Amino acid sequence: MPSSEHAPEGITFDLDDTLWCGKETLQKATRAFHDHLERSYPLITQSLFQSTWTNVLSSTDLRDFTALRQATLKQCAESVNYNADDVVSTSMRAFLAARSSPTLFDGVEVLLQRLQVGMPLALKVEN
Incomplete structure (x- = not known):
């Protein structure tokens, strides 16, 4: 487990090909x-x-x-x-x-629900 001074503050996700098949x-x-x-x-x-x-x-x-x-x-x-x-x-x-x-990859919703308990989640959006 990382020390609190190096602990991540959140997780950022790209959408296509991370959460679903682009x-x-x-x-x-x-x-x-x-x-x-x-x-x-x-x-x-x-x-x-x-x-x-x-x-x-x-x-x-x-x-x-x-x-x-x-x-x-x-x-x-x-x-x-x-x-x-x-x-x-x-x-x-x-x-x-x-x-x-999109159709989410299997298990994505459960994974995101578990992750959000411990830290903020964010999405990467490309214009």
Whole structure:
């Protein structure tokens, strides 16, 4: 047991791939996103989205995937005469709802409950 002068004051966790599988969560969010587009905006096919995504990605140094997804949606919507603001807002909501609902690794909840008894817990959030 560490001495009190060297005892940790808290524990910080990164989220993706620590508490849940980031790849699985992102795949689930991407499926929800494309399901929403197919259901609500059928002219924005996966093929149209992918080709527009490739064009948007190659035309900028930006690597903010939220901004890239929004720009791609806007261009797709405009190309098929949908209201771009509606397409962007509803589609991003569908993506983010699924992205914000990960499946925790087995045992994570119990572990966090045990840890919080002894010290503060914090999360690392990347923008």
